[in-house]
Amino acid sequence: MKNHLTIAALGAAVIVAPVTAGAETLLYGAILKTPANPHWNAMTQGIEDAAEELGVEAVVSTVANEGAAEQQLNNCETMLLREPDALIVGAINSNILLPCLKRASDQGIAIVDLDYNLDRTIAEDAGVTVTFTAGNDGESTGAVGADFVAEQLVDDLSGPVLVLEGLPGNPVGAARGKGFRDRMAEIAPDIGMTTLNGDWDRGKSANITNDTLQRNPDLKAVFAANDTMALGATEALLAAGLDNVIVVGVDGTSDAIQSIKSGRLTATVGQFPYLVGKRSVELLTEKFQDHTELDSYQSTGQSVITQSILEDGSDEMIQYLR
Amino acid sequence: MATLQLREVKKHFGPVNVLRGVTFDLHPGECVALVGDNGAGKSTLMKIVTGVYSATSGSVILDGEDISGTPPGAIRELGIEMIYQNLELAGQQDVTANIFLGREPTRTIFGLATNIIDFKTARDQAEDMIRQLGARLPSVDIQVGKLSGGQQQSVAIARALTFSPKVVIMDEPTAALAVREIEHVLDLIKELKSRNIAVILISHRLTDVFEVADRIVALRQGTVIADERTGETTMQDVVAHIVGAH
Amino acid sequence: MTDANPAAPMRAQGLAAFMREKSALRLESLIVLALLVAVMSYASPYFLTLANIFNIVLATSTIGILAIGATFVIGSAGIDLSVGSIMAFAGVVGAMVAAHLGLPWWLAVPACLAAGAFAGWINGLIVAYGGVPAFVVTLGMMGVARGVALLITDGQAVYGLPEALIWLGQGRPFGIPVPAIGFIVTAIILHFVLTHTRFGRHTLVIGDNEHGAMAMGVPVRSLRIKIYALSGLTAGLAGLFTMARVNAGDPTAGMNFELAAITASIIGGTHLFGGRATILGTVIGALIMGVLQNGLNLLAIPSFWQQISIGIVLVAAVWLDQLAKRGVE
Numbered sequence: 051m052k053n054h055l056t057i058a059a060l061g062a063a064v065i066v067a068p069v070t071a072g073a074e075t076l077l078y079g080a081i082l083k084t085p086a087n088p089h090w091n092a093m094t095q096g097i098e099d100a101a102e103e104l105g106v107e108a109v110v111s112t113v114a115n116e117g118a119a120e121q122q123l124n125n126c127e128t129m130l131l132r133e134p135d136a137l138i139v140g141a142i143n144s145n146i147l148l149p150c151l152k153r154a155s156d157q158g159i160a161i162v163d164l165d166y167n168l169d170r171t172i173a174e175d176a177g178v179t180v181t182f183t184a185g186n187d188g189e190s191t192g193a194v195g196a197d198f199v200a201e202q203l204v205d206d207l208s209g210p211v212l213v214l215e216g217l218p219g220n221p222v223g224a225a226r227g228k229g230f231r232d233r234m235a236e237i238a239p240d241i242g243m244t245t246l247n248g249d250w251d252r253g254k255s256a257n258i259t260n261d262t263l264q265r266n267p268d269l270k271a272v273f274a275a276n277d278t279m280a281l282g283a284t285e286a287l288l289a290a291g292l293d294n295v296i297v298v299g300v301d302g303t304s305d306a307i308q309s310i311k312s313g314r315l316t317a318t319v320g321q322f323p324y325l326v327g328k329r330s331v332e333l334l335t336e337k338f339q340d341h342t343e344l345d346s347y348q349s350t351g352q353s354v355i356t357q358s359i360l361e362d363g364s365d366e367m368i369q370y371l372r
Numbered sequence: 373m374a375t376l377q378l379r380e381v382k383k384h385f386g387p388v389n390v391l392r393g394v395t396f397d398l399h400p401g402e403c404v405a406l407v408g409d410n411g412a413g414k415s416t417l418m419k420i421v422t423g424v425y426s427a428t429s430g431s432v433i434l435d436g437e438d439i440s441g442t443p444p445g446a447i448r449e450l451g452i453e454m455i456y457q458n459l460e461l462a463g464q465q466d467v468t469a470n471i472f473l474g475r476e477p478t479r480t481i482f483g484l485a486t487n488i489i490d491f492k493t494a495r496d497q498a499e500d501m502i503r504q505l506g507a508r509l510p511s512v513d514i515q516v517g518k519l520s521g522g523q524q525q526s527v528a529i530a531r532a533l534t535f536s537p538k539v540v541i542m543d544e545p546t547a548a549l550a551v552r553e554i555e556h557v558l559d560l561i562k563e564l565k566s567r568n569i570a571v572i573l574i575s576h577r578l579t580d581v582f583e584v585a586d587r588i589v590a591l592r593q594g595t596v597i598a599d600e601r602t603g604e605t606t607m608q609d610v611v612a613h614i615v616g617a618h
Numbered sequence: 619m620t621d622a623n624p625a626a627p628m629r630a631q632g633l634a635a636f637m638r639e640k641s642a643l644r645l646e647s648l649i650v651l652a653l654l655v656a657v658m659s660y661a662s663p664y665f666l667t668l669a670n671i672f673n674i675v676l677a678t679s680t681i682g683i684l685a686i687g688a689t690f691v692i693g694s695a696g697i698d699l700s701v702g703s704i705m706a707f708a709g710v711v712g713a714m715v716a717a718h719l720g721l722p723w724w725l726a727v728p729a730c731l732a733a734g735a736f737a738g739w740i741n742g743l744i745v746a747y748g749g750v751p752a753f754v755v756t757l758g759m760m761g762v763a764r765g766v767a768l769l770i771t772d773g774q775a776v777y778g779l780p781e782a783l784i785w786l787g788q789g790r791p792f793g794i795p796v797p798a799i800g801f802i803v804t805a806i807i808l809h810f811v812l813t814h815t816r817f818g819r820h821t822l823v824i825g826d827n828e829h830g831a832m833a834m835g836v837p838v839r840s841l842r843i844k845i846y847a848l849s850g851l852t853a854g855l856a857g858l859f860t861m862a863r864v865n866a867g868d869p870t871a872g873m874n875f876e877l878a879a880i881t882a883s884i885i886g887g888t889h890l891f892g893g894r895a896t897i898l899g900t901v902i903g904a905l906i907m908g909v910l911q912n913g914l915n916l917l918a919i920p921s922f923w924q925q926i927s928i929g930i931v932l933v934a935a936v937w938l939d940q941l942a943k944r945g946v947e
Contacts, residue, residue, distance in 0.1 A: 086773040086870060218922050247921040252775075252864040253871060257677040261915035264664040264673060278775070278868070285865045289788030289795070305777030305866060312778065314865075424833055445835025460830030462823045464893040473823060474834035476816045487815040531834075 076106040079129035080138040085112045088303050089323045092372035096327025104335045119146040126150035136160035136334050144169040148176040155179045162330045182344050184330045186352045188222050192229020195298050195319050198354045199271045200237045202296045209242035210266040214274040216250045223275040230273045248279035255282030271296035277306035284315045317356045322370040326350045375400050375570045381430035390416045392594040403571040405581040408591035414574050422454045423447040451538035459528040463517030468498040470516050471531045501530045522553045541572040558584050578607050646938040647902045658913035678908030679801035680856045684879035686808050687852030689900045694845050695825035695892025696752040700759035701853040702875035707763040708734040708857035713776035713867025716783050723780040730858035738850015742843035767869035776867035787862025797859035809897035825892025885935045
């Protein structure tokens with residue numbers, strides 16, 4: 051009996067809250083991945099900073115690890131109880147959240163997809179309306195990486211080049227790899243490229259780099275779909291006495307930045323997750339307060355960060371590094 | 373003086389009283405048969421003597437010294453050995469390893485004791501022991517699990533006798549053996565008695581009991597219900613003690 | 619049995635029988651390794667070179683060192699699911715000591731080892747005295763050690779180690795990578811410990827017949843604590859080499875490595891339910907996995923296939939063993 055009362059009281063609180071908090075305060079629920087990943091920490095910071103600036107409320111929920119898809123679904127269901135105006139979603143995979151997001155769509159809640167984690171076609175088939183996607187699509191990121199590598203190798207575009215993707219089956223890693231290969235093939239059709247899965251893991255990427263060196267002792271460049279793998283590759287190359295191989299990662303994590311500063315890692319294609327979070331909240335608030343029509347894809351910007359850029363501060367984007 | 377004295381040994385597991393105060397003596401060169409129905413408390417009593425369990429109250433006295441609560445390894449050091457019904461051998465280890473289990477001879481290096489096993493000493497002594505027992509084994513290097521039941525029992529016996537024990541406890545040593553092998557075990561018990569070693573024999577086979585035991589102690593529901601010299605009782609009486617017909 | 623003949627001739631007949639008797643080494647795993655090497659050498663001209671062999675040993679060293687610890691645990695009929703997490707925890711602790719606390723770099727070495735051994739010791743304590751199954755205890759430690767590693771680093775890798783420490787992971791005296799040397803030395807020492815000391819002997823005996831060992835006076839509880847502490851210690855060592863190699867204490871390192879370590883040990887002939895284990899077998903098992911990964915990397919075959927092939931080799935190795943046993947009987 052007591053339990054029933056508590057539940058009833060909770061229900062009442064949820065229903066009453068928006069009214070008592072004032073009808074003007076917008077509430078955004080963020081459903082993110084694990085805080086163990088610095089990427090999502092920066093994203094959280096961006097969301098919270100923007101919310102404070104704009105006087106809106108943001109509630110962030112996270113999960114224990116990259117694989118905790120069900121936990122994320124539970125977080126989403128719980129979030130709906132708060133009756134938010136929008137959900138900001140970094141989905142672990144493209145399917146698991148769909149039932150919850152469908153209900154959110156039906157209730158007229160706006161949905162923001164972070165980092166292209168939701169597959170639009172699948173989402174729309176399931177009746178989910180995505181308001182906009184914030185971030186950079188993997189293929190464009192790969193292409194930016196390819197442009198940079200090609201620039202560095204301009205005197206000899208024969209390769210070989212090693213491409214490290216993430217866990218097998220992960221669409222982000224695959225898209226970044228594909229973007230890199232496609233752009234590279236446009237610039238230098240004859241360049242030799244090998245693609246392997248570094249599983250987002252430092253040690254595994256170091257092993258793969260070593261193995262590849264057996265086959266291609268004249269390795270010219272490595273493009274890794276994230277910084278962790280790029281750092282593993284960098285250390286393996288340095289251990290093998292090779293300090294002139296171009297290594298490019300993606301993200302701009304603090305250890306990657308440190309490594310670039312100390313002249314080990316060549317560069318990273320910065321994704322500025324802080325900015326992704328911040329822009330999501332800003333755009334949503336514009337939409338609600340000014341009734342602005344938003345484009346369905348919102349690029350939040352990416353740029354190649356190198357040692358010289360860090361030293362002379364020539365790219366204003368680096369202020370958003372976290 | 374008695375080698376082993378049990379004084380008012382009690383044991384309960386939670387609310388269950390398994391031993392309600394057991395007292396008897398065992399003298400050098402004497403074989404006492406411990407009989408009783410399943411659940412009478414024989415195994416629990418022996419596990420207390422060997423240190424696997426500790427008694428709730430009462431004492432176990434060896435050569436005048438109270439050894440209650442001593443751990444199993446130390447009890448063996450003091451000279452009490454038990455040959456379990458299931459033999460408690462390590463089937464994937466060789467004969468030597470089983471004979472020396474828990475008491476592996478170690479080497480000293482520059483006068484310092486180490487944890488390194490002295491395989492040569494162990495193997496030589498194991499071969500010696502097996503030869504003395506007249507057991508026929510293909511090799512002391514063979515895995516015990518590959519030996520026959522009788523051969524495995526020889527290994528268990530060799531393990532009990534290698535370190536000159538004062539008391540040897542045998543739990544149903546003849547239950548799983550062929551007639552010829554049973555004779556061998558009974559001869560062995562007589563041999564131990566002649567060497568002044570005290571023996572506790574747990575057995576359901578009363579013919580064996582009457583052949584080798586000097587005294588028969590019958591347990592029922594955790595108490596000693598009879599303690600008689602073999603020559604002064606009959607098989608019918610003992611059966612009556614066991615099943616509680618008196 | 620009543621024959622008075624002295625013990626019969628003592629030597630088992632034939633080399634295969636001899637190896638089986640003395641070391642429980644599974645010839646099957648050696649054959650699998652040889653076959654793999656042959657296939658890879660045929661498929662890739664880069665495979666069978668001295669540099670690549672060092673390379674394979676280097677790549678195998680982390681899983682190999684973990685698998686050696688796992689061999690003691692599984693040999694004692696236990697299981698340790700926490701070594702991947704302990705490895706990350708120890709690496710993070712070592713990296714923090716060297717990079718953040720301003721202490722001399724070499725203190726990172728005892729810090730890693732102590733952190734690993736400590737976590738393992740806790741495992742052992744709860745298994746031995748708490749009566750909680752090892753599966754549960756180490757499953758818990760898998761979460762706790764990983765969580766603590768993430769907590770003390772705030773989820774960020776501790777990057778940027780002193781050069782001297784990096785040498786432990788990246789150095790190549792005489793062309794041989796330091797972690798590979800560490801792996802081989804660890805294997806030799808722990809092979810000796812398993813086969814020649816009372817500790818090693820008792821480890822296998824409690825895996826075979828725990829009750830019997832207890833009755834014979836083997837101090838089973840303190841032995842279990844030592845075994846899990848040893849497993850933690852090897853995980854700490856693996857964490858040290860990995861950290862030094864990638865120049866970072868990464869709290870997300872070693873995900874699922876506990877399963878890879880168990881796999882290597884089982885492929886190498888360790889009996890899953892205890893009682894039988896050899897370090898040589900485990901090293902071969904780890905090398906089989908290393909050769910597969912290296913070969914498939916050289917051939918640029920996607921890692922889907924690596925997972926499939928390791929799964930097949932695991933089942934095949936155990937199956938071959940069963941067939942061989944049935945053949946003997």
